[in-house]
Every structure is written in C-alpha cells, then in structure tokens.
Amino acid sequence: MLTQQPLLNALVGDDEIAALLSDERQMAAMLAFERALARAEADAGLIEDGAALAIEMVLDNFSPDWQALAQGLARDGVVVPALVKQLRKAIGEPHGAKVHLGATSQDVIDTALILQLATIIPVFEARLESLQSALAALSKVHGAQSLMAHTRMQQALPFTVADKIRIWAEPLARHRKALAAIRSSLLVIQLGGPIGNRESFSGKGDAIARAVAKHLDLGLAEPWHSGRDPLVGFASLLSLISGSLGKFGADIALMAQNEVQEVRLSGGGGSSAMAQKSNPVNAEVLVSLARYNAGLVGTLHQALVHENERSGAAWTLEWLTLPQILLTTGASLRIANLLVKQVSFNTDRS
Amino acid sequence: MLTQQPLLNALVGDDEIAALLSDERQMAAMLAFERALARAEADAGLIEDGAALAIEMVLDNFSPDWQALAQGLARDGVVVPALVKQLRKAIGEPHGAKVHLGATSQDVIDTALILQLATIIPVFEARLESLQSALAALSKVHGAQSLMAHTRMQQALPFTVADKIRIWAEPLARHRKALAAIRSSLLVIQLGGPIGNRESFSGKGDAIARAVAKHLDLGLAEPWHSGRDPLVGFASLLSLISGSLGKFGADIALMAQNEVQEVRLSGGGGSSAMAQKSNPVNAEVLVSLARYNAGLVGTLHQALVHENERSGAAWTLEWLTLPQILLTTGASLRIANLLVKQVSFNTDRS
C-alpha cells in the first residue's frame, strides 16, 4: 500500500508492487541470501558442506516468528539479529552457528532489497512498454488530426496529435533505456561483513562474494554499506518516470477542460453534488504522484550523508522513502496505462 | 502504519495514531458530518424533521460496502459519491435524497479530517507533556552534574546536565503552546457546497454552518475548499516538533559515542555481527523521522498551489502527505518518550 489507509490505495496504490515489497517477499529474499552465503562458504571451505546442507534444509522450510522479529526490530533497529537467532535455533547444534557466518545485518537487508528490486524493475519496464504501445496505437489512428499547441498557457500554433504524442512518448523511451542500463550497477550483492571490508570471511571474502552473486544471479560489487549513490540514483530515475507521467496527466487535464475539449475522457469521475461533471481523475492523480515522488526523492538524497561505516539514521531514512518511491512510481505507471485508454481526441473541433 | 510494511512499523510506526487515521475512523467522522448536517438542515427548515430522524437512524447503524466504496473512489477520485449513493439507498424513499443535501464531497472529507485531527492533537499534547515531565525528572536528579558542551563538533566549555536538558525542553514548551493556540483556527468545519459559496443551501447556509459546527463541537469558518494554508501551517508545526526531537536524538547519539560516554543508554540495540555493541537505535530513528517529516512538509507546501475552486491534483497530494506527517510526528513523540527513559548521565566522567 502506498498509504496506511487501505481505502485510499484504491486510488493511489499499486497492489502488484506492494506485494513485491511485502514482508513475506523480503523474508524470502533474506533467506535466499543466507542460503547462498552458506553454499558459497561451504564451496570456499569456510564451513563444512554438512553445515551448508543443514542450513539449506532449514531455510527451505523456515517460517519465522513474526512477533519476535518485530520486537527484535524495535530493539535493534534492524530485524537481522532476531532473525539470525531464530535461524540458529531452528538449525540447532552443531551447525546453527554457521548460518550468517561473517556477514552483517546490512549484507542481508541490502541484498534482499536488491533481489526485490530485480523483481520490480521488469514490472516497471512492462508497464512502460505497454504505455508506449498504447500511445503508438493512438498516434496511428489519430496522429494526423489537427490540434492546437499551447505555450505558456496560451494558444500557440496548430500541430498534430502525432506531435503531441511524440512529446509524451519520447521520455518513456529514454526511461526504458535508462532502466536497462542501470541494472548492471544496481543489481549487485552487498557483502562486506561488520565493517564492510570482508575481513570477517577469513581471507576468502572475495571468492565467497563471487559465489553469492552467482547463486543469486546478481552482479558483483565491492561492499557499498555507506556508499548509497547507486540506490539514490536509481530512485532519481524513478522520479523522472513519474515526473514524465505527471506531465502527461497535466496535459490531459488541460486538454479535457470544457472550454478546450481537445480530448475526451471515457469513465470520468463523478461528483457528489454536480451530476453533469466528468472529472479527469486519473490525470490529476498523475500530477499528485509526480509531485509526491519529487519530494520523496529530495528526501532520499538527504540520506547520502551517511556517517561512518553504517548510519542507522540515514539507513532508516532510506527505508522510509525508497519503498514509497517504488510504490508511487508503480502507481503512476498503472494509472497512466488506465488514462491512456480513456483518452480520445475530439474530432469535432478540427 | 507509517509504512506499507507491517514489520517496519514496529520500529518507525505509531499504532495509536494509525488507529485514529484508520478508514473506520474516517467513516465514523464522515457519518457524523452527514448526521450533523441533516440535523442542522432540519433545524433550519431546509429538510423535514422526519427526514433528519430517518437519516440519523440509518447513520447510527450504517455499515458501508467497502468494496463498492473502493471502486467509487478509484473512479471518482473521492469516496463521497459512492458513499452518498449507499447512504441514500439505505435510507430509502422518501428521505434518501435529503442526506448530504447541498453539500459537496469536500465538505464531508475535510470536516471528517478535522474531526480526526481533533482526536490526534490531544495525543500529541499528552506525549509532549509526558516527555517534558521525564526531562524535568532527569534534570531534578542529574541537573547539577557537569557535562561538556560542544559547538561545531568540538569540545567547548563545561556546563551542566540542567543546561543541556533546558535546550531539549524549551522547544517542547513552545510546541505545546502552539498546538493549543492553533486549535481555534484549525479545528473548524468545512461547509461550502459545490463551489464553496454556500449557495446550495437555499439562503440558509450560514445558519446551517453554525449548527453543524455546534453539533460537531468544531469552530465556524468561511468555506476553505481551496485555501489550505491553515492545514499546511499545522503540518509545519508538526515538523517543528519532530525536528526538535531529531535534535534530541542527534545529541544523544553523539553523547553516547564510546569515545564520549556522556550518556549511557539502557536497552541499546544489538548487532548480528558484533556482540559488544549497544546501538542508540531510538536516537537514530528520531533523526530519520525528523528528516522524513521535513521532506514531507516541503511536499505538502507544494499543495498550496490549488487551482481554482477545487484541485484534484493538490487535494490528492495532501492525502498522500498529511497522514504521513501525522504518523511521523506521532512516532517521533512515541520514540522520544522511549529514549528519555533509556538515558542516564554518566557520573564516572565528572
């Protein structure tokens, strides 16, 4: 949910992205990390193969005590200590101590986040593609139609529907290209150990990191515990997406004005007091989401000031903002795809 | 919940405020508005007393079809048209058409919000008071103790624990005073009708407004559909509160450094990799919440650009930000009250 109020999510939320950000998905990703780590450590000879097998078996069927995790999170500021305690108990002697060996909380949380992002980016890409297709289809049918261009809120000169749609579509192509390009630097593991230098892996840190990356199908990277610019850069890109869609929404709301009537919207929103109205709800919400995301991105940039080897303050600020940015971007793409299907260009006027 | 992830709310959320912001509470507040409106309209002779009685009876026991409300909200951009439709059906002939008479969606939603704020402000005040008491108690016990003052991240001169606590406490007194002062201008009804001029109430708008205000125990105000500065001013005050608590948190985190040891924290957070650590989790989270709220407040100020008589874009942006600001402020006060109980001043050093 984008908001804590289930009802409002019907308007501004995104169930699909919310599901990919759920606690259950995060847990699955964290367990996948611990599983990959144990396997990698066994391959590197840091733990016995029997330990890895025992860990894998337990992780495959692990069901956490969520209540205890919540208490641990409230106490420790991060859920991992409580989770590792539960995992060690579930694995039992003699192998329990071998799970999470050499790793730190941030290794688990950050890698899990990246695994979640790896599932979210394709959703964004598919929605961008779907929107591009819908715009191309609109242009194919109505592209030659005449339309009035407006600059500085005044009529400028006539152009065509195809010109207008090009303006909406071009940024989408840039965003898809950027999403594709960002994968290699963004979708990488986090593995640094307590202070981010892999010293806790008995000299085998780099080999283990390579294996963890391979097992999780992620890229390899030096530890980035306190170097959050790739994440913040990614979030900035997401706000470019919602911003471009906010521009699309603003245009539609202006074009659908009764006095302008350049577009008609099917299924416009009703009013409790004025039966005749057909409100450009989805267009307006795209503007709201663009502005909300712009603000969130500014806040997330504040989290770049990440003191020393791990900042609880900056990291928690990421947790508050980044999921909201993902949900806002998702909702923006979802709604733009609804809106594009509502639009028809008014042929009466040309 | 402050975030869409239940688990994370254990750290940064506020169950009490979340409950006061729940859909159920909003629904109860909206029904209270419609009830008060019907009563006021009957008293003013706009509807028959029998209609008001019928409306009141149904509202007292009304249970909405939430699914249909969600669909209506997604279509109309506001839940009220779907709600009024359900209410009218529940009331039936001949009085169904008399509910919500002359009012617009924004009258319902805004007044309901104000009713919710009227329940939230006392929680904030109580938590501020509790924090003030805890600080006063700390000062009473440890106030005379010597402490090193720091300016620009360097040791300055010695002062006392009482001096330090005064710095934390003084803004809280200002905030309580400001919360008390803001009530009269903030806690007012919204009643304007479709375009905010009360023309829809057949010349009885002002009398009806007075009665609605009286029934709901709120202040009277001219319609403020597109004049959102009192709300944004209130939210700015809330960010002053979380900002002051962020300063408290930043100080504690600095004073609790191993190298500084001016305060000790009981129940510090544990680490998954370093058993010896005692992390100042609550202090750090206060900083995160202050920065998050600062960003949200900047975004909410964007919503002041509220075009014409009602802006769907600006209003939806409020819905995205204001509840988050309330939750963030609540969480900040909750956690500051936890933190103050964890603090002891280190007597070994003086």
Added chain:
Amino acid sequence: MLTQQPLLNALVGDDEIAALLSDERQMAAMLAFERALARAEADAGLIEDGAALAIEMVLDNFSPDWQALAQGLARDGVVVPALVKQLRKAIGEPHGAKVHLGATSQDVIDTALILQLATIIPVFEARLESLQSALAALSKVHGAQSLMAHTRMQQALPFTVADKIRIWAEPLARHRKALAAIRSSLLVIQLGGPIGNRESFSGKGDAIARAVAKHLDLGLAEPWHSGRDPLVGFASLLSLISGSLGKFGADIALMAQNEVQEVRLSGGGGSSAMAQKSNPVNAEVLVSLARYNAGLVGTLHQALVHENERSGAAWTLEWLTLPQILLTTGASLRIANLLVKQVSFNTDRS
C-alpha cells in the same frame, strides 16, 4: 538578488528585500548589537563606562576591511572572529578587549538577523495590505459579475467575481494576522555566550540581556542557539504566503487561457516567434516562486536537526536557505501586486 544572475533578477528578484539583506545591512546590525552589548555591560558594571563610550565612538564610524572579513569567514565558518579582531584593533588599548565581551559569534549573527527581519516584516505586511486593497477594489467594481467556478479542472457552476476574489483574499488576511502574531516570539535577541548559558557574563547575563533587548527594541528570550524552531516556523509562514500567491497565479493563468477568457491581462508577455501571444508571465512566475519556496522550506526544516550546542552544518544550511526564502516571498508579493493591476474580468462573457 534571488539568483546569482543579475539579469534574471529582473524577473524573479526583489531589490528592496535584497537591499535589506545586503552585507552592509548585516554589518550595520552586527555593529548595533556590539554597541548595545557594550552599553548594557557598562550599565551592569561589567565594563567601565569609558570602555563603552570608546566602543560606541568607534562603532559609529567603523568601516570594515571586507577582504579580511571574507578570508576570516572562509577560515572560521563565521565572520565574527575576524570582525571582532578588526573592531578590537580599531578601538585599541585599553578598551579593545571589552568589545564583544562574553558574547559568542552566534549572539551577533543571530541578533543581527533578527534586526534585519524586523525591517523586512513590515515590507511584507505593506505589500500584503496593498494586495488586499487592490483585490477589494477589484471586487467593488466587478464583484457582481458572473463567473464560472471550476472544480477538478472542469466547469462546475456559476458564481461571482466577488466569490472568486474572496478565495484569493481570505488567506492574505490570515497571513497578516500571523505575521503580527509572530513578532513577539520571533523578534527577540540572541544572547547566550559561548555555550548558550550566559555564564560568560559574570552573573550579570540576564540583566545584560534585558538591556540589550531594550537598546535594540527587541524582545527578550532565553538563549536559542540550537533551538531554531521559531525561525523555521517563521519561514514556514512565509511559504504559506508565497503558496497562497501561487494559487492566485495558477488561477489567473487558467482563467486567462484563450479558450476560457475569464480574465484579460494587460501588458502580457510577448514571444520571440509568435507575435499574437500575450503570455501570463507574472501569473506563471507566482507559481514558480511558490514551488521554489515550498522546496526551500522543506530544506530549512532539515536544519532543525542541530547537533549539540552549535551545529556549523545546520547553521550554514540556514544561511543558504532563509535569505532565499525571504527573497522568494518578497518577489512573490511584489509580482502579485503587479499582476493584480493587470487583471480585468471579461464582461463580454457574462
């Protein structure tokens, strides 16, 4: 200047406010502080009357070495150490050491800022009043004229020009009231000494503070070195002002659309390519300034996290944002007063 580019200030700047924020004005205010302090300290018996007289005589004619001040500021992060050095040299033996006695840099800088704010607030008030008068005059002439109200970017119902103007005017009245109310808590001296507890004034700190306040015609307050909420609250109010004017601008830009023609603007902006155009430049700039100020206010709220007894980081962040907020607010008021004179309501349409 609001921007570093002189040319652009012709559009978005405010020469009057810029002058009140100039280095020369700040210097005069800083010297006024030091003068008042010396007088107060002589009255309290902390320094000899002869010292105060010598200080006053020098301060009355002091002309700083700006180059050396700039170097000092770059080195010390605050201009005061270099300034005090220059002052002491100018005063010479035996009284030189008595200037700035017991005070800290922040006492000077903050009190000087407050003195500058005391000159800026009346400008804002006068501009608000002028705008209110212009709106009232417009309403007197055209108030009865019919106008179409718009909600959610769609035609709603007809109302009147008076209704519309009421919507623009009401927030201005609230802002004037708030500016008047904020004076007593905002326009207060800063006097705390190095660590904000007045210990540096040999037990006479409170008496000296009272006298300094009296000499400077400012209110008295406990030291607020690290308690910046009154300043940030003031800046938030300023963004409410520019936000309300941004709403005015957004309305005018919408109403002046060729397809809507509810208002006509005299002196609209020309285009380099389209001779027929009359662009609503001032209306648009009001929107830009509202959004810029909203962002700045969010950033300034970040500065509430002010670590320990003085934060160079948070304080410098204030210096970067608050003057911009003052200039943006001033420009917004200046331009709104231009715009209101350009507006006429189109009588052809009703």
Added chain:
Amino acid sequence: MLTQQPLLNALVGDDEIAALLSDERQMAAMLAFERALARAEADAGLIEDGAALAIEMVLDNFSPDWQALAQGLARDGVVVPALVKQLRKAIGEPHGAKVHLGATSQDVIDTALILQLATIIPVFEARLESLQSALAALSKVHGAQSLMAHTRMQQALPFTVADKIRIWAEPLARHRKALAAIRSSLLVIQLGGPIGNRESFSGKGDAIARAVAKHLDLGLAEPWHSGRDPLVGFASLLSLISGSLGKFGADIALMAQNEVQEVRLSGGGGSSAMAQKSNPVNAEVLVSLARYNAGLVGTLHQALVHENERSGAAWTLEWLTLPQILLTTGASLRIANLLVKQVSFNTDRS
C-alpha cells in the same frame, strides 16, 4: 555567487562556476546559437549567404543594452524577444529579419544553457580527479595505519586508513564515469521552433538542426522543449556528488572530535569566544551543501510537470534551481579539495 550576499560566498560559493554561469557567458552562448543558426540556415538555403554574413559580423561585435534586456525579461518572462529586437536593429535592413528565423526563445535559452554546461562539466571532472588523486596520495602514505570503524555511531572493529579512504573514493569513480556517460544525451542542441516540431524551418528543420549541432560541437536531438528529464537527471547526478562529499564531511567532523581524534585538521576554524577551538569548518560546510543540494534536486523534479508545449511556470522553476545546483556542486567539490589537504591521520592513537 551561490548566495546573494557576496560575503557569504567566501564560505559557500564558487567563483569559477559563478563566472561560467554569468550573464555575460549566457549572452555569449546565446549569440553563438544565433550565429550557428544563421550559418546553418544559409547552408540549407533558407536564408541568403549574405544575410548569414551580415548576421555573423554583427554578432561578433554585439554589445547588448542590458537595461533594455532586463525590462524585456520582466515583461516577457524570457529575455529573447528583447534580445532579438536589439539584434535585428543592429543588423538593420535588409537582413535583420533573418536572425533567429524559425527559432523560438526556448531554442536559444536551452541551447545556451547546454553550451554553458559543456564548460562546467570539465571543471567538475577535474575537481573530482584532483580529489581522487589527493585521496590516493593519503592512502599511499597512511593507508596501512589502523583506524577504528564505527557503525550506528558506536565503535565497531578496527580497520585501516586505506579501508576508510576506499569508502570515500569509490563513489567518486562512479560519479566521474556517470559524468562522462551523460555527455552524449545531455550536451545536445535544442531546436524546435515555436511549438517544438521544426515546422517553422520550411521543411529544412532537420538539416538545419544537424548543422547547428555541428557548428556548436553539440549532439543532435529531437526537440525537448517540454521533455526535461535529461536535465533533471543530470542535476540528480550532481546531487549524488555533493551527497558523497557530504558523507566525507560528516565522517571527518566525527573523526576530528576531541574525544575521537582519529584525524587532525590543519587550519581549523577559530572561535570568537573560545581561543582553544579548531573547528572542522570545511567538513561541516560539505554537509550543509549536500543537504541544500538534496532539497534543490527535489524541487527541480517538481519542474518535470511541464504543462503543454512550454510551461512558463516549470521553466522558471528550473532557472531558480538548476544554477543553484551547479554552484552548490561546484562549491562542494572546491571545499572537498580544500578539506582533503587539511586532513592528517593521527598516528598517536594506533
């Protein structure tokens, strides 16, 4: 200047970047655009070669009437109409009407901005490189030295100076790579004509665009009048840079605490009241600049909601924010280069 106060620029400004953003530089870039356009239009046969020669001759020696430009900017919201008027007068008959032919204000302003960015990016790159070298040199000398790592504001485990410097240096390498990569999509001409479809160039628009790009040594792009995501993406990258340097500053301020003493700073800032102090001024200012830029970037993202074919409101908002972002980034790099030279690692402690 980053601020309107010359003095303060000694601390937080950047003279070199300010010079590259000066009105004079913008004018030179605008004239370069008009020159390239005339040449390209002559080559394409849209204007006579004699016209292009006459235009070039005048542009080479043109000195604008700045006062009239300022008046024009205030009236038109953009300086170009007044500038073109001056140019046409200077060129005289019969060729005056041929300057700026087919172009619109935004073509001139945006292309000039890009030309200025093309001079600014190398400065940023050189400063990043210089900082990287200084860090590498520090690591070479002190890298093996032991240092305490800190996580969540608590001592964690010992690591080395080399580990610490790696954390500071790695983002810089990413930023340099990103700056290099962004050139091809950012450093492109703007040429669209009044409504961004090149219809005003008599069918020769694409050929003229290619030639203009070649003459100005910029890339070619479709018109991007209302598609501002490349600019906003660039600004987001700049805030990643200042954010990374803010992290460097925060670390240094923490490490230089008297109680920690992991680094010593030469030339620390003095205090007007406490002679013993050595304040980490540059480190603090890096934090301030990071937070200021983060806020500005959030505001600039608001400008993505760019209505129709040209938004005066959104475009002006860019003018308010982007130069500030450039100056803030420049100042941040300038100061980081000062700070790195002040740092020495304390050998007494290991």
